[in-house]
Amino acid sequence: MTHFSEKFIYIFLTGLALLSWWLTQYTGLIQAEKEKVNGTYPDYFSKSYTKWEMDETGQVKSTLTAEEMTHYATDDWATHTKKPVMTFNNEKTPPWVVIAETGVLSKDGKKLQLNGKVTVNRANTQDLKQLTINTSNLMVTPETSYAETNAWAELISASNVTTGTGMKMTFKEPIHVELLSKVKGKYETK
Structure with missing residues (x-):
């Protein structure tokens, strides 16, 4: 070579x-x-997110809005939201408005875990007093208009205040709110 x-x-x-x-x-x-x-890392995200759910007649049953929505491909809980607002519409009463710091919507959309401080409001009418509920970590099932928490909850209506630990609530007719334990109330009569 x-x-x-x-x-x-x-x-x-x-x-x-x-x-x-x-x-x-x-x-x-x-x-x-x-x-x-x-x-x-997110696989997609959105600012000003809105999701509507309709009833059998085509009327808006509930609405979920959020400042931000982020989806992670590897996360079993598919959609993370910032400042979510869930609204439940009723035919005969004002809508229930549920506001939270953050939320996580399950992959199938059937469960919404609202985290941090959660406020539930229903406006007053001639027949109904305004009702505000303060709680935290509320699990909402939008399909059945149901919510529950194991956390402390406070119900405020006019000058009446009722508190307790754990709560179950139905947002559709017939409306039902149940505090589960350690219930205390302060009621003013005129």
């Missing part, structure tokens, strides 16, 4: 080694990017 062909073989092998090293580095970057995408 000549000196030139030996040099060529060494250069070729060195180039092949460098190319192999570069390919392993490059595929490592691709793998890191795949892990990044499949990790805790």
Whole structure:
């Protein structure tokens, strides 16, 4: 073999080694990017999110709005919301408006976990007094207009205040609110 062909073989092998090293580095970057995408990074998001649910007659049964919505592909609870507002409409009474700090809507849309401070309001009418409920960590089932929590809850209507631990509530007719334990009330009569 000549000196030139030996040099060529060494250069070729060195180039092949460098190319192999570069390919392993490059595929490592691709793998890191795949892990990044499949990790805790959102696969889509929205600002000013709105979701409507209709009843059998085509009327709006409930509405979920949020300042922000973020979906994570690897998360069993599919949709995370900031400042969600859930509204339950009733034919004969004002709507119930449920406001929370954050919320997580299940993948199938059947459960909404409202986290942090949660406020439930119903406006007054001629026949009904305004009702405000303060609680936290409320699990809402939009399909059945039902909610429950194990946390402390406070019901305020006019000058009446009732508190307790744990609450079950139905937002549709017949409206039902039940405090589960340690119930105390302060009622003013005129």
